[in-house]
Amino acid sequence: MQHDEEVITAAIEGDRIALQQLLKSEKERLYRMAYTYVKNEDDALEVFQQTVLQAIESVHQVKEPYYFSTWLVRICINKALAFLKNNKKLVYMDEVEDRNLENSTTADVAERLDVSSALDSLPEKFKTALMLRYYQDFTVKQIAIVMECPEGTVKTTLHRGLAMLKKDLKGVYADERQRDFN
Amino acid sequence: MNDKEILIKNAMQNIKVPEDRLESIIDDAFYETSKPKKNKRKKWLIPTIAAAVLLIGLFTATLSASPVLANYMAQVPVIGNVFSIFAEEEEGLIQYERFSDDVKLTQSSNGITISIDKAVYDGTNVTFTYTVTANKELDDSAYLTGFPQLLEGEGPAGSMDWKLAEGSLIGINTIPHLDEEAAQVNVLWEPKSLYTDGGEIEGDWKFEFAVDQLKTDPIILDEINSEGGVSIHFTEVTFTDVAVNVAYQQLVEPALLEIWEAVEVELMAADDLGNVYLVPYNGGTTYAGARTREDFSWTATMRGLDPLATSLTFYPFGHVSRMEEGKEPESIRIEFDALEINMLEGTYQIIEDPEFPVYDEEEEEKR
Numbered sequence: 320m321q322h323d324e325e326v327i328t329a330a331i332e333g334d335r336i337a338l339q340q341l342l343k344s345e346k347e348r349l350y351r352m353a354y355t356y357v358k359n360e361d362d363a364l365e366v367f368q369q370t371v372l373q374a375i376e377s378v379h380q381v382k383e384p385y386y387f388s389t390w391l392v393r394i395c396i397n398k399a400l401a402f403l404k405n406n407k408k409l410v411y412m413d414e415v416e417d418r419n420l421e422n423s424t425t426a427d428v429a430e431r432l433d434v435s436s437a438l439d440s441l442p443e444k445f446k447t448a449l450m451l452r453y454y455q456d457f458t459v460k461q462i463a464i465v466m467e468c469p470e471g472t473v474k475t476t477l478h479r480g481l482a483m484l485k486k487d488l489k490g491v492y493a494d495e496r497q498r499d500f501n
Numbered sequence: 502m503n504d505k506e507i508l509i510k511n512a513m514q515n516i517k518v519p520e521d522r523l524e525s526i527i528d529d530a531f532y533e534t535s536k537p538k539k540n541k542r543k544k545w546l547i548p549t550i551a552a553a554v555l556l557i558g559l560f561t562a563t564l565s566a567s568p569v570l571a572n573y574m575a576q577v578p579v580i581g582n583v584f585s586i587f588a589e590e591e592e593g594l595i596q597y598e599r600f601s602d603d604v605k606l607t608q609s610s611n612g613i614t615i616s617i618d619k620a621v622y623d624g625t626n627v628t629f630t631y632t633v634t635a636n637k638e639l640d641d642s643a644y645l646t647g648f649p650q651l652l653e654g655e656g657p658a659g660s661m662d663w664k665l666a667e668g669s670l671i672g673i674n675t676i677p678h679l680d681e682e683a684a685q686v687n688v689l690w691e692p693k694s695l696y697t698d699g700g701e702i703e704g705d706w707k708f709e710f711a712v713d714q715l716k717t718d719p720i721i722l723d724e725i726n727s728e729g730g731v732s733i734h735f736t737e738v739t740f741t742d743v744a745v746n747v748a749y750q751q752l753v754e755p756a757l758l759e760i761w762e763a764v765e766v767e768l769m770a771a772d773d774l775g776n777v778y779l780v781p782y783n784g785g786t787t788y789a790g791a792r793t794r795e796d797f798s799w800t801a802t803m804r805g806l807d808p809l810a811t812s813l814t815f816y817p818f819g820h821v822s823r824m825e826e827g828k829e830p831e832s833i834r835i836e837f838d839a840l841e842i843n844m845l846e847g848t849y850q851i852i853e854d855p856e857f858p859v860y861d862e863e864e865e866e867k868r
Contacts, residue, residue, distance in 0.1 A: 339531050346523040351516045364522060371530045438512060444824075453509040471820035471832035475763045479824070484508075 327384035338378055342371055345388065348455060349395045355438065355450060356399035366402050370395045386464065392455055393465045396447060437484050445480035452477055511646065514696065583618050583630035583671045587662070593744065593804025594673075597621055597628060600715060600742040604629065610704030612636045613695050615645070620688070622712040624681045624719070624739055625746035625800050626783060627651060627688060629712070631672050633695060635702075638668030642698035649674050649690035653683065670695075677783040679748060679800050681719055681739070687711050715741050720847050726817065726837040730757035733766050733817045733837055736798075740844060745770075745803040747780065747815060750788070753795040757821065764795040766819040766837075770803055771858040772810035778803050779860060780815065814841040816857050 330338035342349075346367070353366035373394050381390050438446050444466065451457045451465060459477075463470045584598035601621035608615055613635050620629035633645060644663050654676065663672035678686060688710055694703040722735040732752040739746045751766040758764075768780040785797035806813065816839045822832035839855040842848075 335531055339527060342527050343524065346527065347518045347520070350518050350523055351513050354516045355513070360519060364519070364526065367523060368526045368530070371527055375530055438509065444830075449509055450513070454513045468830050469832050471765075471834060472822055472824070472830040474765060475820060475822040475832060476824065476830070478765065479763060 324384045327381075327387045330378055330387075331381050331384065333379065335375075338375065341387070342374060342391075345391060349391065351454070352392060352395050352450060353399050355446070356396075356443075357402060358439075362402065362406075366395065366399045369398045369402075373398065386461070388455070389457065389461045389464050392451065392457075396465065400443070441480060441483055445476060445483060448473060448476040449480045449484070510644075511696070514698075583632060583673065586666050586671060587664070587673055591804075593806070596743045596804075601628070601630075602713065604710050604712075606708050606710060608706045608708070610706055611702050613702055613704050613706075615692060615706050615708075617690075617708050617710065620710065620712045621743060622678075622683075622686050622714045623741040623743055623746065624683075624714055624717045625677065625679050625748075626744075626802060627676045627678060627686055627712055628743075629674055629688065631674070633670035633672075634668075635695070639665060639670050639695075640697060640699075641665045642696070643670045644696055645670070645672070645692045645694070646696055646701075647691055647693035649676060649688055651676055651678050652687040652689055653680070654678055675783075677800060679746075681714075681717055683714060685711050685713050715743070717741050720842065720849070722840070722849060724840055724849065724851060725752075726840070726851065728819075728837050729821070729833075729835045730754040731764055731766065731819055731821065731835055733819075735815070735840055738815075738842055740806075743804070745780075745806055745813065746800060747803070748798070748800050749817075750798050751785075751796065751819070753793045755793050758793055758795060760823070761821045762823040764819060764821050766799070766817055768801055769816050769818070769858065769860060771814050771816070772807055773812045774807050774810050776807050776810065777858040777860045778805065811845050812841055812843050814839050814852065814855070816855060818857070 326337045326341060330341055349370055350363055350367050353370070354360070354363040357363050357366055370391070374391060377394075381387055438449065441449070447466065448462055451462045452459075457465070459470050459473050462473045462477075466473065466476075468476075582598075584594050584601065588594035588598065598619070601619035604617040604620050606617040613633060616632045616634075618630040618632060620627065622628075629649075631645075633639070633643070641664075643665065645661075648661070660675045661672060662674075663670055665671075674690070676688070680686075688708070690708045692704070692706045694701050717739045719737050719739040721737055724735045726733050726735075730753065734750040734752060735747070736750065737748040747768065749766070749768075751764060753764050767782065770778045770780050772778075780801045780803045782799045782801040785799040787794075787796065788798050791797075817837040819835045819837070820832050821835060822830065824830040836857060839852040841850050841852055843850075
């Protein structure tokens with residue numbers, strides 16, 4: 320989301336009304352991001368609340384106004400992951416792969432159609448990369464900053480995430496790359 | 502924006518947002534943090550306010566395609582100018598306005614009128630524009646669901662891009678289809694609904710139209726550059742009135758995949774006038790006889806070539822990467838020899854160990 324650079328600069332310099340305005344314009348995106356991790360409204364609101372508080376406390380640390388949205392989303396993801404960890408709701412890779420294997424043989428077409436379920440079944444880093452790229456419309460560079468990894472890794476993560484998504488949604492739509500990693 | 506992007510966006514949009522509660526949280530946060538600091542911050546109680554309800558529009562579909570409607574649409578100022586409007590932000594689209602054919606198909610259902618405006622097929626991509634108008638001005642949450650496809654293709658594929666212009670939704674759809682032999686291709690598009698944050702309106706629209714291929718004269722290439730266990734095989738480049746299309750394969754040594762997982766070979770380009778171009782790929786497919794799972798055939802399309810340029814050089818580069826659970830992801834970049842195309846003579850030559858051009862960072866950020 321593009322914001323007026325002057326408003327962001329004002330927020331960084333301590334203008335609380337400017338920051339409040341920015342957070343309100345980002346609230347839906349932040350909430351939806353939080354929700355995709357914690358899967359229920361109450362917990363998503365909790366994560367959202369923690370994100371807002373953290374943003375208020377540390378907005379002065381933002382160095383480049385351009386990266387305000389990147390910085391904010393990064394806080395949200397970190398809060399969501401910390402919440403899951405603290406509540407022991409984090410699903411580990413092995414479990415995900417086991418679940419995928421089961422799903423691939425038993426899932427019916429209706430389940431396969433459900434892209435949000437498919438997204439949920441992806442390991443966290445793939446889901447995060449896909450949501451940042453295709454929901455937040457972040458550039459590869461911005462995603463690299465949020466995920467703290469090289470841009471080349473982001474590209475590969477995106478492509479592999481899409482391929483895994485395609486596998487989960489097999490038969491529902493054609494993937495132009497038609498890539499199969501197995 | 503491609504089909505998966507839209508699916509992801511849809512999935513995210515389907516999450517109901519308790520807007521009032523979010524507003525309260527923000528307001529309370531600013532109120533709380535304006536107070537003198539306490540030693541310990543209390544855990545907040547989330548106010549319970551009814552969640553916002555997404556209204557789904559349910560109307561009886563009424564399909565019409567009449568001269569009256571066509572006349573009405575002709576008066577919509579953005580009609581006929583979609584490429585130009587997008588060209589204000591994206592280089593290289595203005596040629597599409599000039600060389601595309603008029604389609605002028607208009608249908609209306611449930612108060613939503615969709616008009617297919619112009620289309621062009623350059624042997625690699627079919628690109629067409631459309632405009633959507635409603636009884637009231639649309640907001641920037643609006644987009645159409647339902648992916649177009651080619652009767653000659655294998656299911657939906659490609660990308661969709663849209664924006665709001667003067668209260669109407671305008672968009673460009675692109676479907677990749679590499680076939681220089683096809684004099685004509687046929688597009689089928691049945692948009693399912695118009696989505697907005699205020700509700701989703703389903704309708705009954707169906708468009709079928711043929712698009713003639715622009716005259717193309719591909720330069721057949723057969724050049725293989727190898728580096729670090731990965732090879733790029735240039736097979737063809739086509740200079741059309743609207744874009745430059747290049748086809749290539751990536752070939753990967755099986756031994757490389759014992760260590761690494763994924764390989765992506767991409768291109769950038771520069772002309773003899775010093776202009777640097779991104780060459781985004783349209784998509785890749787595996788092919789018969791591929792030695793490894795990472796062997797792909799790609800097509801990539803470059804727009805906005807300076808008309809005064811007489812040569813164009815492609816700079817191939819790739820990323821080899823692996824991601825193991827519990828470990829930091831790793832990737833290495835490979836740079837290949839470049840391929841210079843002489844556009845006047847239709848010849849090409851390899852440039853060994855080239856200095857890679859730098860693409861304007863600001864332009865890249867806009868992507």
